[in-house]
Amino acid sequence: MTEPGSCAASVHLRSVLEGVPAYTPGKPASAPAGVTAYKISSNENPYPPLPSVLETVREAAGEMNRYPDMAVTALTERLARHLDVPAERIATGPGSVGVLGQIVAATCENGDEVIFAWRSFEAYPILVQLSGARAVPVPLTATGRHDLAAMAAAITDTTRLILVCTPNNPTGPSVGHEELAAFIAAVPPTVTVVLDEAYLEFVTAADAPDCLALHRAHPNVVVLRTFSKAYGLAGLRVGYAVAHPPLAAALRKTAIPFGVNSLAQVAAIASLDAWDELRERVSALVAERARVVAALTAQGWELPDTQANFVYFPMGEQSGAFAAACQEAGLTVRPYGSDGVRATIAEPAANDALIAVCAAWRQTH
């Protein structure tokens, strides 16, 4: 007899799903026997939670039978103070990926166009295509930078949304403030521009954009930020947008009710309170990034300028083989087909292992 669950599915599914790629998460750590395993595939913060943040979460866990504050009131007010913007401009969500889903749902429908650089964050084409809108990927330059002129040239009457990832995941460069300001000035005011600053806290470039200033100056500019990377809360899922009131209100409408859980809400507040401590960790990671980049440059590697907590190897067809060599050394990295490989800057021992794999690779290739 056939089990009911094994019948071929006959329910109607939206045709757009056929073209939607599945999200490929960073693989978990694994290593050959006797080799220390490091997961450097998801740009996570390698440090464990701060004791003060963990204690706040432990306390809140005692009330997990209750729904969270749906309006995320305390965190929204804390963020408004932290950023010096009115609270009505803050919209939160389950990770900045969740908030981006809210932005797409608020701005796009069937047949609309969304422009983003490519290769960039892999959630972009997924969220755009799910909405029924058309993804318009614009190739990065040879040095892994956004080609803002080409992105401006791609704008049409049906463009509703433009995503700028600065610094760009997975290649690493941030866009320049002046070029971004000029780009935004050329975008029609009805088109929403999202500035995804997931790695903001790691940026040291002198010409890095002041995205909040661009938001203040332009009603169509939205800043997107997360607690997942520098703040080390990836597992709790909380991010936010800073948007002008009409769009911010729309983002609250398109949010999944109670999407930001109660532990995430208190952990984000505690992390903002503990920023001085967290900032030291971010500084340590930025120093490690400089050490890794200097070592790789001395080995002869020519890599895109990274402003984030990762380095990108544009290996082309050798990407798979290079990722396998890293895996042999206990380093689980993130390969992107035949484009390149991304490796997260983590604790010094993991970074040492990465430097060693890269040295060995250059001697044999």
Ligand SMILES: *Cc1c(COP(=O)(O)O)cnc(C)c1O
């Ligand atoms: C990691 C990342 C995010 C953050 O995702 P969360 O949903 O907040 O964890 C957003 N944008 C980019 C480009 C990222 O790399």
